[in-house]
Amino acid sequence: MASPDAAGTRARYRRILRFAGWQLTVAWWFELFLPRIGLARLAARGRSERMRRFAQRFHALAVELGGLMIKVGQFMSSRLDVLPPEITAELEGLQDEVPPVPFAAIRALAEAELGVPLERAFAAVDETPVAAASLGQAHRARLAPAEAAETGLEAVVVKVQRPGIDAIVDVDLAALRKVGGWLSRVRLVADRVDMPALVEEFAQTSLQEIDYLHEGANAERFAADFAADERVAVPEVVWERTTRRVLTLQDVTAIKVTDATALRAAGIDPAEVAPVFAAVMFDQLFSNGYFHADPHPGNIFVTPIEGDAAGHPWRLTFIDFGMMGEVPSGLRGGLRTLLIAAAARDGKGLVNAMLDVGVLLPSADTSELERAMTHLFARFGGMGFAELREVDPREFRAFAAQFGDVVRSLPFQLPEDFLLIVRAMSLTSGVCSALDPGFNLWDSVEPYAAQLLREERGDLLQDVGKQALEIAGIAWRLPKRVDELVTRVQDGDIAVSSPRLERRIARLERGTRRLIGAVLFGALLIAGAIVRAEDVVFGTVLMAASVVPLLYTLAGGRRG
Structure with a gap:
C-alpha cells in the first residue's frame, strides 16, 4: 500500500494534468475547430471572458499547489508581449501571494542542514518571514559574535527551502514534461516552439534554483561583473552558514524599486531610477552575457547612499540569484x-x-x-x-x-536560450513602466544601441587597421627579400643568370609597392569614413592622409 506522501504525489500530478487537459480541449474547440467549420465569429465573441476564466482558475490552482505552478504563473504574468491582458493582469499578484511555512518546520530543516541549533548558529532569528516565495522563505537574523567579527557583518537574511520542495519540483516537472509532449503534437505550437526543449530549459533553471550553493556562487559572479560599477550593489554571502538548502546573506533590505512613495520620501525621483535600471539590465544582456533572469520588483531595492562624494545618491541592489541566465x-x-x-x-x-x-x-x-x-x-x-x-x-x-x-x-x-531572455526583458519593461508611467523604452534603447554601434565600428576599424599593418609588414619585408635574392644571384650563391628574370623581379617589386599603396589608401579612406561619423576632425584627417598612398600608387603605376 502506498504511503500518504506517495498518494499525495500522484494526486498532485493528476490534478495538474486534468487542469491542463481540460484547458487544451477548450482551446482546441474554440480556436481551431469552430473556425474550421465557419464559426470563427462565434469563437471570437467570448474569447476575452474565456481568457479571464482560465487565468482565474490557474491562479487558484497555483496558490493551492505552490511549487513550480507559482513559477509558471509568474512567467505567464510577465509575457505582456504575447499574452492578453486578461491573463497577465490576473496572474501578476502571484509574486507576493504565497502563504508562509510555519517557523517550526523552517527551524527543523535549518538545524538539520547546519548541524547545530539555531541559537548556536545565530545570535537571533526573527520568526516572522521577511519574504515567502514558492520554493523557500527568508528570515532576518543576527550573526553570532564570532562570525560577525570574522565576516564584518551582523545583520543577515537566512533563506531556507520549503520542506519537501525537492519532491514537489520533481512531480511538477514530470507533469510539465507531459503537457509539453501534448503541445508538441499541436502543429500550430510545434512549428514555433520546441516545447520539450523549452520545458527542459525551465527544468534546469528550476533545479538550479533549489540549490543554494549554486545561488551563492551566482551572487558572487554577478558581484564581480559589477565590482567597479557604482550603480549596482550585491549582498555578501556568509558561506559559514550556507548549505544546499540554507543560504545566509548580508541584509541589504532597502526601498522596493517600485515603491514610488518611499522613493520620493528619500529624495529619489522614480523617473530617474527607470532609465538606470534599464541600462543596468541592458549591460547584463548585451555586454556581460550573464543576467538576472527574475528582476521582478521584490528582487530589487533602491539603496540610498548618505554622504556619497561621487554624487550618485543611490544604488540598485539586486537579490535572489537563483534564476540566472547566460547569453552565448x-x-x-x-x-x-x-x-x-x-x-x-x-x-x-x-x-x-x-x-x-x-x-x-x-x-x-x-x-x-x-x-x-x-x-x-x-x-x-x-x-x-x-x-x-x-x-x-x-x-x-x-x-x-x-x-x-x-x-x-x-x-x-x-x-x-530565449526563455529567460524574454522573461528578463518583459520584467524590465514592467518595472520601468511602474516607476514612470510616461517611461519611453526607446529613450534607453537608442543611446545604448548607439554605444553598441560605436563598439562595433571600433572593432571594425581595429580589424581594418590590423589587416593593413599585417599587409604593410609583409610588403615592407618583401622588397628586402627580393633584394637578398638578387644579391645571392649576383654573388653566385644561386647559379642563375637571366635578364628576363631580373626584369620580372623588378616588376614584382614595383607591383608589390603599388599594392601596398592601394591597400593603405583603402584602409585609411574606410577608417576615416567610419570615424568621421563620431569624430569629424580625426575622420577628416584620416581621409586626407589616404591621398598620400594614392598618389604613390598612381606614380608607381606610371613608372611601371
Missing part, C-alpha cells in the same frame, strides 16, 4: 544587431537579425514581414507607454489583425 557569445552578437536595428527603426535589419538569432527559420519568405515591420516603426516607433495608450484602439486592432496574419504565415520559433 554567438547569440549575444545577434541580440546586439537586433537591438541596433530596432533603435534605428530598420525593418529589414530587424528581420535579418531575427534570422541570425534563430527566431525565424532560414527558409522564411520575409518580404511581407519587412513591410509590416516598416509600417510598425513608421506608425508606432519611438512611442512610450503613455503615448501608446492614447492611440485609437480600433487602429491597434486593425494593425494587430494584419500583423498577426503575417506572423502566422511565417515559421517563427522560440530558440531554447
